[in-house]
Amino acid sequence: MATMKAAVFEKPGVIKVKDVPVPEISDDEVLIKVKYTGICGTDWSIYNGWYSADKLPMIPGHEFSGVIAKVGKKAKGLKEGDKVTADINMGCGTCFYCIKGQSLLCDSFTQLGIHTDGTFAEYVKAPWKQVHILPDSLSFEAGAFVEPVSCVIHAAKAMNAALASSVVVIGCGLGVLHARMAVLRACAPVIVVGDNEKRLKIAKDMGADYIIDINKTADPVAEVIKLTGGRGADYAIEAVGKTSTYEQAFAMLRRGGTLSAFGITGEQDTMKIRPFEFVLGEKKITGSCAGVGSDVPDAITLLASGRIKPEPLFSMKIPLEDLEWALHELRKDPNLFKIFVSPEISKREIL
Numbered sequence: 001m002a003t004m005k006a007a008v009f010e011k012p013g014v015i016k017v018k019d020v021p022v023p024e025i026s027d028d029e030v031l032i033k034v035k036y037t038g039i040c041g042t043d044w045s046i047y048n049g050w051y052s053a054d055k056l057p058m059i060p061g062h063e064f065s066g067v068i069a070k071v072g073k074k075a076k077g078l079k080e081g082d083k084v085t086a087d088i089n090m091g092c093g094t095c096f097y098c099i100k101g102q103s104l105l106c107d108s109f110t111q112l113g114i115h116t117d118g119t120f121a122e123y124v125k126a127p128w129k130q131v132h133i134l135p136d137s138l139s140f141e142a143g144a145f146v147e148p149v150s151c152v153i154h155a156a157k158a159m160n161a162a163l164a165s166s167v168v169v170i171g172c173g174l175g176v177l178h179a180r181m182a183v184l185r186a187c188a189p190v191i192v193v194g195d196n197e198k199r200l201k202i203a204k205d206m207g208a209d210y211i212i213d214i215n216k217t218a219d220p221v222a223e224v225i226k227l228t229g230g231r232g233a234d235y236a237i238e239a240v241g242k243t244s245t246y247e248q249a250f251a252m253l254r255r256g257g258t259l260s261a262f263g264i265t266g267e268q269d270t271m272k273i274r275p276f277e278f279v280l281g282e283k284k285i286t287g288s289c290a291g292v293g294s295d296v297p298d299a300i301t302l303l304a305s306g307r308i309k310p311e312p313l314f315s316m317k318i319p320l321e322d323l324e325w326a327l328h329e330l331r332k333d334p335n336l337f338k339i340f341v342s343p344e345i346s347k348r349e350i351l
């Protein structure tokens with residue numbers, strides 16, 4: 001049996017890089033030789049046993065690009081050598097939600113690399129219908145960044161900001177991309193609130209009108225209200241994942257404004273909202289879980305056309321063996337953003 005190198009998350013806190021069997025594909029699947037996988041906060045959660053603990057041992061990794069190595073008999077429009085990524089969200093196709101076209105809410109929701117073996121390995125298998133071809137103009141690194149961009153696109157579609165409306169983003173991780181998306185939708189002003197000078201600068205370079213560094217601003221809510229004609233923003237996006245910043249985002253909205261919930265809090269965390277704000281204030285909240293379906297080719301389009309230029313967010317490439325080191329390093333160094341893992345390289349490369 002053919003084997004491959006993979007980073008196996010054995011149990012919480014333990015990763016072993018070892019040889020495992022190359023996945024066998026069915027007629028409905030393709031085998032992909034992995035080029036790069038971006039490390040995501042979800043991988044840290046799986047590593048610590050906070051998420052998908054019942055799936056261990058497993059091989060995570062879900063933000064990826066690669067080349068098709070083998071095609072299942074029923075796969076259409078794909079061939080060996082195609083440069084690809086995949087929509088990682090696999091709905092069952094038959095439940096109430098899947099039939100409604102809301103596969104992210106599927107009763108048996110499954111994500112490649114989160115609930116099933118993923119791409120911290122030399123090869124991964126994926127259903128052919130989930131696979132998307134990447135254009136030549138897109139680098140493999142940017143190809144591995146399609147998944148996070150698709151998540152931002154999904155949230156942007158749900159929020160559906162109107163032209164010339166004001167948008168505040170809290171958070172300067174993927175928040176930087178939310179700001180870019182707001183700029184692309186002709187929103188103004190676009191305000192980014194964050195705690196990292198370097199990333200706030202990237203947000204500004206990507207077109208944000210104002211940045212608010214919370215290390216230098218005592219009351220970011222008051223500041224946003226001041227910058228939006230004393231009313232508050234039309235839209236607020238929470239891209240941190242803390243109760244306190246959710247409450248702040250809600251307080252930054254004008255009457256009738258919409259909060260986009262993007263940052264993932266603890267499952268049991270609760271926030272305080274007065275129902276009054278929904279009734280007399282007509283405020284709204286839109287949720288968004290991941291990028292799915294058309295969000296994926298839409299992300300490819302925006303990256304390949306240069307509407308989104310993600311390179312300033314790329315920090316480093318590392319070999320598979322350094323994955324555990326990198327998971328810890330990402331917690332320690334706030335200036336690191338996207339680290340790509342590659343089974344094909346043997347030493348670290350700063351980007």
Ligand SMILES: [Zn+2]
Pocket residue numbers: 040041042062063147148
């Ligand atoms: Zn991710």
Ligand SMILES: [Zn+2]
Pocket residue numbers: 091092093094095096097098099103106107108
């Ligand atoms: Zn379903």
